[in-house]
Amino acid sequence: MNLNKTTDPSVINFKELYSLQGKVIIISGACGLIGRAFCESVLQFGGHVVVADIEQAYPEKFAAELEKKHHIPCMGMSVNVSDKQSVIELKNKTLEKFGKIDGLVCAHQNKSHLKFEPFELVCEENWDTVIEVNLKGTFLLCQIIGSYMAEKRSGSIVTMPSTYSNVAPNQNLYKGTSLGCPAAYSASKGGIDALSRYLASYWADKNVRVNMITPHGVWNHHEEQFEKNFAQFSPMQRMSYNYEVAPALIYLLSNASSYVTGLNLKVDGGWTVW
Secondary structure (H helix, E strand, C coil): CCCCCCCCHHHCCHHHHCCCCCCEEEEECCCCHHHHHHHHHHHHCCCEEEEEECHHHCHHHHHHHHHHHHCCCCEEEECCCCCHHHHHHHHHHHHHHHCCCCEEEECCCCCHHHCCCCHHHCCHHHHHHHHHHHHHHHHHHHHHHHHHHHHHCCEEEEECCCHHHCCCCCHHHHCCCCCCCCHHHHHHHHHHHHHHHHHHHHCHHHCEEEEEEEECCECCCCCHHHHHHHHHHCCCCCCECHHHHHHHHHHHHCHHHCCCCCCEEEECCCHHHC
8 A cells, every 4th residue: 555645634535445446355254144244345345255164164155156246256265274284275276366365354263062061061172173263273374374465565464353352251141041152262262362463563564464353242043032131231232233243344454444453343332341
């Protein structure tokens, strides 16, 4: 980005700052609830999306659907984010198709298989699985794709910690429901938060910005009792929707946030205010 050294805002096209026209954005976990909203928003702002997800999510099929709808070249690829060779292949295939990488969004996560498991009963295998996918996966994506950006001296990385890497879960939220939040999830997301801050400082002089988005309470056909509980503890008295998270991504990927790095942008309806 070429910056204007000026105090005159009238010479700045503020609307254009949000454009992602021609930018190539890799999104891990792209077929998930929030990932799909991220893909849609990036394409609406003119960017190319690399849909990266596990094979069972059919990322190639989703990428083809997006390309047909928006008439913008996309790419889908099955990736195991906890496997270094798989991530290297993701980088190489993206460069083969598009010739560059402008943004990385780490939207993958694993916690579902621990949803009902009390801390006292968590086995090491389940703990390791969550840490491997969430934290190690973010590490590998940032190391391999972020290093490319640092060499090119340009890029934007957006990671996703959690409300529960900022505050502890309110156990009353889950009363009367079958839901819960595993300790491994909080621990892995806390690591992502710390890693992101580290990289924001580490790559700042390479013109690679590293920021975070922390959503909370994103509705996905939750149990009625959970929705009622959530409303009691949220200042906005409701859950959020995936499309409400996506505008934050456009800001952080685009030139509109050219002087922003190390930020944890909370889209949590004020949950962490109290």
